[in-house]
Amino acid sequence: MTLLILGTNHRTASLDLREAVAFSPEQLEQAHAELVALEGVDEAVIVSTCNRTELYLSGEGLDAGFGARAFAWLAGFHRVAQASLQECFYQHVGDRAARHLMRVACGLDSMVLGEPQILGQIKGGYQLARRYATLGGPLEQLFQYAFSTAKQVRTETGIGENPVSVAYAAVNLAGRIFDDLSHSRALLIGAGETIDLVARHLREAGIQGLIIANRTQARAERLAAEVGGVAVGLEEVPQALSCADIVITSTASPLPVLGKGAVESALKVRRHRPIFMVDIAVPRDIEPEVGELDDVFLYTVDDLNEIIDENRRSREVAATQAESMIDERVDEWHRDRRERGAGQLIRRHRRQAEALRQAAEAHALAQLERGENPQDVIRRLSHQLTNKLLHGPTARLRAASGAERQDIIAAAEALLLDEAASDAFDAAEIDALKLGAHCPIGAHSQQVP
Known part of the structure; x- marks a missing residue:
């Protein structure tokens, strides 16, 4: 999944230009629909205020050149010449985009440092995107991170306590x-x-x-x-x-x-x-x-200026604290994102293993129905299932060894071998299991007349 932000604000554009690219409430539904119709876009949120217009986009198919296509769409939607906007727009991708959203939500990117109104405006954009069904995946999770980060900053720093206007x-x-x-x-x-x-x-x-x-x-x-x-x-x-x-x-x-x-x-x-x-x-x-x-x-x-200067200094100290909190939250979001990515791989791996298990089970049940010896069926089942589960990884490990891919060999050793489990399941337990296999079911239980 690629995350991208395209936007302009009070620092990069004049009021006239910001007015030219602002979205009216009547335009927002159509704009959201057009954005998610662009190739590669899975989710979209528009934040449009008097001081900023920003497009928050995510998708598996967003390539390196997508920012230019999104910029062209924005200029076309508002019927504004691209050349007049070129110098006024910024673009953030990946972790930089996540950090930008969190900074905006916390009021660190506002004209008045720490002002709280922008958080409500971002929440409004988020709610509209949900209403228009253009949100519901990784981008939505990032917005949730931004909201909780803003709450943490407001609670644990004094960034919004003192007036600075x-x-x-x-x-x-x-x-x-x-x-x-x-x-x-x-x-x-x-x-x-x-x-x-x-x-x-x-x-x-x-x-x-x-x-x-x-x-x-x-x-x-x-x-x-x-x-x-x-x-x-x-x-x-x-x-x-x-x-x-x-x-x-x-x-x-x-x-x-x-x-x-x-x-x-x-x-x-x-x-x-x-x-x-x-x-x-x-x-x-x-x-x-x-x-x-x-x-x-x-x-x-x-x-008033004396009060404001003192308050501004206190907010700047709080802003430094907030930046550190955001660094931690971006790392947390990135780690969570990687774990979610691994979760998809784990689910695919489990589905594959489950398909092999079901096929082996069906084959074994068919043998039992034909009256074959149960112990022979179980032994064949265990051998067949083990071979099927290990065949693919074994073949790929041999190929990696031949290609001298020590990184793959080391990763496989960390992922596939569990020495503690192997030591715990020792020969004595295997012998006990074999003895148990010869005991009739219920042999140690009291018979009820």
């Missing part, structure tokens, strides 16, 4: 000040990418209510609709402040959008219930003097 750090800090965000409301000023992420993190944290304020109210309305919030214009911010426990700002304004006077007024309306504020913008959106007010906890992007 400004948006997540802001929300994490809010969660430390307000024990239960389900009783809090947040006012977000701005509607760019950072505020978008903050809004989604707050929604996931269970925030009670969200107010989105932006100079362009249409953008605020669009984000509010996506996160279940309320949109207002910047002129309504002073009124919104009075019901906001959390205020996070990130605009492109050259001047502060929130002054000390507006916050003082809001605190009076709130009867001095505290407000947690994070100013992510540069230049700052909130006048520094606001931080001097009682009942206001004001943090700037510099405060």
Whole structure:
């Protein structure tokens, strides 16, 4: 079985190119079907996110040139010129492919080191492949290894414990000040990418209510609709402040959008219930003097960067630990794969031996039915069965010896000879068996009248 990964991600391709090769949900069933229809492909999984598109393939018939054919299929499926994709795609085979999948599942290949979302996305791709019946062999076993490796890394390292993005750090800090965000409301000023992420993190944290304020109210309305919030214009911010426990700002304004006077007024309306504020913008959106007010906890992007740098260092230590775990898991997967390969050989060998046994047994039973002496039949059966089982290996060993294949001779000695068993089954036991053969059945048992 050959394992192959063909893919592109945020490190190798621009956003425009990643968009060009991304699979929509409506395309995935057809894409899976086309992949397993390619010559040599037995299993296929597609992982398609905003930051990566990867094809995971396995099959007994995958040859060295298959990667180029899979690449051509991908370009053709999306109607994109191969030349524009050539420099942006990577290919991993065998153990390197196994290691790559495990690293992706653990968040080691993500834009934000250790982020957990990618594991859910990989599980989604896995479940779709199972639904479309394009998974069910060695590739499925590898995905199971990846899932258990990710769980081990999450459990035994601190790779996912501390936030390493400004948006997540802001929300994490809010969660430390307000024990239960389900009783809090947040006012977000701005509607760019950072505020978008903050809004989604707050929604996931269970925030009670969200107010989105932006100079362009249409953008605020669009984000509010996506996160279940309320949109207002910047002129309504002073009124919104009075019901906001959390205020996070990130605009492109050259001047502060929130002054000390507006916050003082809001605190009076709130009867001095505290407000947690994070100013992510540069230049700052909130006048520094606001931080001097009682009942206001004001943090700037510099405060968050200190937290993020410290957290990033802790994640890098955890990532080193995770890499060692992955090395061990890849070795384990490789060993399991070899053992499974030997299992197929063992099953074939047993089927062959069973066929010889059944033929010898049928021949012996036919002789007994003709009234031949049972002891003679048994002796012939044992000789014939032994000769049939040993004929093939003996002939091949002679040929190997003639060809001076000492590797085969040494392997045969290790596989075929069991000295301990031979010594245990000694002459005395053979004599006892011969004596037993002359005893009538039940001779030593008590007769029942």
